[in-house]
Amino acid sequence: MGKTQTFDHMKLIGQYAGGCRHLITLGRLLAGISAVMVLIPNYDLWRIISIALKGEDLSEISRFAWQAVILTVASLLIYVAALLCTHIAAFRVQANMRSALMRRILTLPLGIFDEDGTGRIRRIVNDSTAATETFIAHQLPDKTVAAVTPIGLLFLIFAFHWKIGLICMIPAVLGFIVMMSMMGRGMQEKMGEYQNALEVMSSEATEYVRGIPVVKTFGQTVHSFRRFKTCIDGFGKWATDYTLLLRMPMTGFMTCINAVFAFIVMAAFVFAKDGITAGLILNIMYYIIVTPLITVALTKVAYSGEAEMTLIDALKRVRQIMELEPLAENQKGRVPEDHTLELKGVTYRYKDAGRDAVNNVFMKIAPGEHIALVGPSGSGKTTLAELMVRFFDASEGEILIGGVNVKDIPSSGLMKQVSFVFQDSRLIKKTILENVRMAKPEASEEEVMEALNKAQCMDIIEKLPKGIHTVIGEKGTYLSGGEQQRITIARAVLKDAPILILDEAMAFADPDNETKVQAAFEELSKGRTLIMIAHRLSTVMNADRIFVMDDGKCTECGTHEELMEQGGLYRRMFEEYSRSIQWKVGA
Amino acid sequence: MIERLQHKYALSGQGALDMIKACICVTITNIVLMMPAGILYCLIKDLLEGTLTGDRIPFYAAGSVIVILLIAVTNFLQYNATFLTTYRESGVRRTTLAERLRKLPLSYFGKKNIADLTTNIMGDCAQIETASSHWIPELIGAVISVALVGISMFFVFDWRMVLASFWVIPVAFVIIITCSGAQKEAARKNSAVKLAVCRRRDQPFDLLYVPDDGGKTL
Structure with missing residues (x-):
């Protein structure tokens, strides 16, 4: 999703992380484990409903209940540990990136700062590295969760009554298709445009603020203000158009993933024709509980894609600076004859x-x-x-x-x-x-x-x-x-x-x-x-x-x-x- | 109330109205999203009592279609009320800030670091944007809808079950409120450090303009 083939962002992050690379791996691993653990209580629930419906040994219920509670708490703790790992690594990466950038900037020709405006470069040093930090600290572990959860979920959904499971998956698949249409290549471009618009606005803001004393001293017209205002309006218009563009897909997606209930009802009717058994009731109840997890998992997948786009964009901006040509310094070392x-x-x-x-x-x-x-x-x-x-x-x-x-x-x-x-x-x-x-x-x-x-x-x-x-x-x-x-x-x-x-x-x-x-x-x-x-x-x-x-x-x-x-x-x-x-x- | 909102979240009059609208929209959307649970409740009831027969089909079919339509419509409205209006409001906010800056006395610019000022305009505006489009209406809407539905459930269902499923919400709030002091303090420290870094980081940029031996002393 949103991946550009030529850009290996994980490799780049690895380079900046240095020794902390393993911490990132550990963090992701822990996040994966916690994601699996948090799903197991759903099986406990199934057992509990089953015992209640069939009137078996009721004392078993509290055993399964405790198991569910313990697993949930444990998975939470492991997740916190995972976040700790990735946060430490993320701060290191951010610091390394910033100092690499600053070192690089010092070798650049002074003119760059006039040409691009220091606002832009400041923004990259500040915000793009911060975006990378957020990605590593939060989105990387969540991405693992988003990858592991659907697998576990598929198991939970198909293991008990695969026919009901299949019916329940229809709206999820529909929603997924709508979402994919939203996240295509155009989206990556739009993300870039958004960042550009923000950047232009940021450097205009710096120029504007810098210009205020001059404007005030000379009592000039509000030309610089107008420029800034045009820029603000431009950004506002762009953002509005963009949100309008996503309005229908977003509504469609939300409707699809929330329509699962209708399919459960359908499934109940289909299978009730063969007679209502305790097993059927058990499964229907179970699917009512489990299917909302699909929604949660899908939303997580959706956001991890968006975050990745922000990250790729941020890293590209950092690379832009790293690729700027330093002023060529040749070794001729000649000395001027006079001061003409x-x-x-x-x-x-x-x-x-x-x-x-x-x-x-x-x-x-x-x-x-x-x-x-x-x-x-x-x-x-x-x-x-x-x-x-x-x-x-x-x-x-x-x-x-x-x-x-x-x-x-x-x-x-x-x-x-x-x-x-x-x-x-x-x-x-x-x-x-x-x-x-x-x-x-x-x-x-x-x-x-x-x-x-x-x-x-x-x-x-x-x-x-x-x-x-x-x-x-x-x-x-x-x-x-x-x-x-x-x-x-x-x-x-x-x-x-x-x-x-x-x-x-x-x-x-x-x-x-x-x-x-x-x-x-x-x-x-x-x-x-x-x-x-x-x-x-x-x-x-x-x-x-x-x-x-x-x-x-x-x-x-x-x-x-x-x-x-x-x-x-x-x-x-x-x-x-x-x-x-x-x-x-x-x- | 509108004035308080305006002050608290730096909104224009229109913006405050929009935010109230957004909260109402989120509340309605949330309540609509709970309707499927009602239909499923009927389903379980029918299953347990063995009354799930062909003549129930019209009820479920009509109910499902209506609820799905409601979900679509309310989501559409919520999208308009939160995202669309936010971006309109953000332009107004930035312009107002810029106007305000222009009117400040000259001495202000000698004293204030320009990095601080621009960080303020751009960064904070973007923050407010996300907050007012995502968090604030979501939070307020969630609180209202959960409270409404939670309280009304006490009248319909076994109070012990309702209690069992809703106790988490007050507990969560207590945790948030007791921790918010510490969190605010941490956030304040964080933004103080950020500003300090900004100022320090600006220095190399300033140094670049210093006429010395080709930047070697850096």
């Missing part, structure tokens, strides 16, 4: 995207030059900057630093050349000292202090209880967005790389912060190549050269004055920008 940055026909297209995010861009930036990238949002500024630091490799063209292709520079060497402060450069939950020192682990405390000083962070340090030894993010030591940004700038100062890429993200900055961040940027860019992704045009006027990006292409290039004379996109943007400033002042 050159782009030759660089093109990049995101996976599955319909158009190029960056299209055939040429530029040459001399050491020490200060340039600005401007353009409407979505024009490819950030992607271009990310390509320079090899968040991902260009689809076409090449990026050279000091005459050497970035692909031929070992990543540690590349990182010595380039520093970047991106919008989402964030701090981790460690002390400020450790946060800044990440750029240069061997730096002394004095060096760190100097970097903090240059990045205009002294006022932040002073107000913190333990100075640079304060752990960020603990109770009472939250930093504002602008403050966090200054700390990340200090990090870049400490690193002291010749090429600096700055994303001028002022979304968080309040006016006081803004001047400080601005000053920190200026300090940082002294004597370095500066590539600034500018969002507001007032800051780019002093740049040596301005590159205007539009729809992935670099359309204009020159100083502020030159571009204003050309009267192209830059001029239009600048005029619009000046107007908006006046507006705000006027208001």
Whole structure:
């Protein structure tokens, strides 16, 4: 049921389980034993009814009754033991999967996180492993039960009066057929679609929440909200359609498995024609008691199939991450001759995207030059900057630093050349000292202090209880967005790389912060190549050269004055920008 | 009552009404599912008294057909009332949450971890969805139908037999209620640990953006 031939999920689970594999086997075995044991009391019942009807030795009744009670309790205890085994194994598998995933994720190109959105990857690390855990802990033992019970049941049903048994099986078989029609190949696809829809919604939610501060600061329209809402509505519609699709089969299934009584009545009439004997009454009573078990067993089979589909889907998602290509690290180990940055026909297209995010861009930036990238949002500024630091490799063209292709520079060497402060450069939950020192682990405390000083962070340090030894993010030591940004700038100062890429993200900055961040940027860019992704045009006027990006292409290039004379996109943007400033002042 | 439901399960007004409807549907379905037992009771009675003759056929045939039809209809209605309405409600809930988030003060986003927030929106909504489509109406419906049928049986059958077959239900409830404190505590701990893992697990993602020597210090 729902099995794909090519996907051996048990083998995969075995690999993650390691030594705990045997615990899984033991758990399944115990579950099977308990499933058999729980069926035996039905035989006791048959004996009890038989004694009662035939008026044999009545003292026997309590013997069979006790036997039934003891067997039931024992089977329950064994089942608990089985669950214990599988739970322990399941937690191990989950932990192993997660750490394997995290190890893998660290080797991936940084661009993956932009491309897929960290929401998706987070979800896989979290939810898909949790789904695997649930499957091993609960569904694996239940699957054994679901496999063993029908066999035992068939025995219970056919051993006493196989003709009545056969008649009772008709509705069960009918229900089974209906269920199979529900669980076919299409179902597996639907399950995948469902997971996808959830995933899209999850990453949209992350984007939405991340976007709220920006939206609030700039007082933008509710565009991001609308996107999230569309997504929610899409999911809702999909789920509704799906439930509608299953409505008739589900009703049919429930009706079939609950119609067994009618068949027992039929059987009673058929066999009563030959005269009503105590034996017939015994059997009819017995089948009335036993047949509900068919319903229970069938439902268990149904759910174990569904669970398996969820599991296969989860494992496939995990495998997707494990199969992502790490950024190729070749062994040429070349060292750049100087700090010239050159782009030759660089093109990049995101996976599955319909158009190029960056299209055939040429530029040459001399050491020490200060340039600005401007353009409407979505024009490819950030992607271009990310390509320079090899968040991902260009689809076409090449990026050279000091005459050497970035692909031929070992990543540690590349990182010595380039520093970047991106919008989402964030701090981790460690002390400020450790946060800044990440750029240069061997730096002394004095060096760190100097970097903090240059990045205009002294006022932040002073107000913190333990100075640079304060752990960020603990109770009472939250930093504002602008403050966090200054700390990340200090990090870049400490690193002291010749090429600096700055994303001028002022979304968080309040006016006081803004001047400080601005000053920190200026300090940082002294004597370095500066590539600034500018969002507001007032800051780019002093740049040596301005590159205007539009729809992935670099359309204009020159100083502020030159571009204003050309009267192209830059001029239009600048005029619009000046107007908006006046507006705000006027208001 | 509607207001209490709305508050307790984070429902809209319509959602609370739908949930009540769902509970009623489950109750009716359950009672219908007990009807076959009535027919089988007659059957055993006829068998024991030797009155199972040809002229009983119309009674059983009609009874069976009616009960099967009732089962089909009530199951269909229950399906509509639980699954279908739930998914409609879940969209409303998510949108309301998103609206609410948008209106919160900026400082909130500085203080709250974004991972927590998104976990809240998505995970909890999905949980509420399953709960309100599967567990809650099922549980309430089961309690009502069993109570109704159980109590009425005392008037029809030997009270000792009824007692023998129904004693498990109050006992089960006592066990659940006495254990629910411990279970709640465990669930609370579990979700606290989960959030902590979420936050810690986010750190590597943050670290990836930290400009250092190619992620080697990780």
